[in-house]
Amino acid sequence: MTIVPSPQLQVRLGTRGSALAREQTRRVMAALAALRPDLELIETIVSTAGDRDKRTPLTVIGGQGVFARELQTALLAGTVDVAVHSAKDLPTEPVPGLVIGAFFSREDARDVLVSRDGRSLADLPPGARVGTSSRRRLVALRRLRPDLEAVDLRGNLDTRLRKVREGEVDAAILAAAGLLRMGWQEHITEFLSLDDFVPAPGQGALAIECRADDPAVNEMLAALNDPAAALAARTERSFLRALGGGCRSPIGAHATVSGDTVTLRVMLGDEAMTRVRLSTWTLPAAEAETRAGALAVEVQRSLAGADPLPV
Numbered sequence: 001m002t003i004v005p006s007p008q009l010q011v012r013l014g015t016r017g018s019a020l021a022r023e024q025t026r027r028v029m030a031a032l033a034a035l036r037p038d039l040e041l042i043e044t045i046v047s048t049a050g051d052r053d054k055r056t057p058l059t060v061i062g063g064q065g066v067f068a069r070e071l072q073t074a075l076l077a078g079t080v081d082v083a084v085h086s087a088k089d090l091p092t093e094p095v096p097g098l099v100i101g102a103f104f105s106r107e108d109a110r111d112v113l114v115s116r117d118g119r120s121l122a123d124l125p126p127g128a129r130v131g132t133s134s135r136r137r138l139v140a141l142r143r144l145r146p147d148l149e150a151v152d153l154r155g156n157l158d159t160r161l162r163k164v165r166e167g168e169v170d171a172a173i174l175a176a177a178g179l180l181r182m183g184w185q186e187h188i189t190e191f192l193s194l195d196d197f198v199p200a201p202g203q204g205a206l207a208i209e210c211r212a213d214d215p216a217v218n219e220m221l222a223a224l225n226d227p228a229a230a231l232a233a234r235t236e237r238s239f240l241r242a243l244g245g246g247c248r249s250p251i252g253a254h255a256t257v258s259g260d261t262v263t264l265r266v267m268l269g270d271e272a273m274t275r276v277r278l279s280t281w282t283l284p285a286a287e288a289e290t291r292a293g294a295l296a297v298e299v300q301r302s303l304a305g306a307d308p309l310p311v
């Protein structure tokens with residue numbers, strides 16, 4: 001008897017070339033390989049505008065989508081079959097022909113402080129230079145410590161850590177998820193509270209995108225999907241989307257799922273970063289995604305009456 005091996009299904013996974021993006025993609029590949037030993041998985045590096053231009057502040061390039069667009073183009077062109085994104089870097093505007101097939105393995109969603117001499121945020125001396133390139137983190141920082149100097153800080157994770165080490169800044173605010181995934185937790189000085197540093201929508205989760213008309217890949221990704229992570233991320237993204245997909249406003253949204261309930265903590269600042277609103281909402285899980293959109297509109301309306309931030 002001869003055994004004719006069935007042809008292997010080839011799946012090309014598109015990833016950005018940064019060490020963190022490749023580590024994230026490696027994890028997705030490992031999970032897929034465990035579920036489906038019959039697949040042939042191929043990693044394909046796609047460079048993005050956000051990776052190529054390291055000088056222009058992200059707030060100027062247009063933070064939304066700079067890391068994701070080229071991966072989406074590669075998906076639509078058929079050069080890759082799957083795109084692995086940090087969920088927070090994936091614009092909320094749906095792309096015709098593409099779907100998020102899975103939200104995967106949410107890491108710690110918190111922001112962290114990495115400081116050169118090990119001082120916590122409360123203990124940094126007045127005037128200390130704190131690096132971040134996120135308007136959300138700027139507003140959160142200004143709310144708690146208006147006496148610190150916020151400095152634009154770009155570059156991959158290792159570049160930012162080096163800038164702290166070399167003293168270009170005294171501290172930096174980064175996502176815990178990136179450091180933890182890279183195994184660099186020893187650099188973390190302090191985990192910042194979810195209440196004050198409300199994470200970016202999707203922070204810590206991976207969004208895995210594929211073509212809508214690719215049933216084999218959709219089925220494969222469905223097996224990877226983490227339902228609680230997906231509900232939380234979809235709720236956060238719905239809040240963001242209702243505000244125009246990010247525009248230039250500082251926006252934080254963090255959802256936690258417990259049984260049939262979703263707790264959504266949000267932060268919204270105005271474009272000029274002079275006012276900020278923080279609130280927490282409890283939503284029934286079945287309605288969380290739609291309700292989050294309506295809430296966003298409500299929070300935005302109330303922003304004009306919010307207390308001004310110290311400058």
Ligand SMILES: NCc1[nH]cc(CCC(=O)O)c1CC(=O)O
Pocket residue numbers: 086087088089173174175177178202203204205206
């Ligand atoms: N904006 C860049 C980016 N996109 C995803 C992460 C970290 C991983 C994650 O949030 O899942 C980071 C780095 C950071 O914000 O410090």
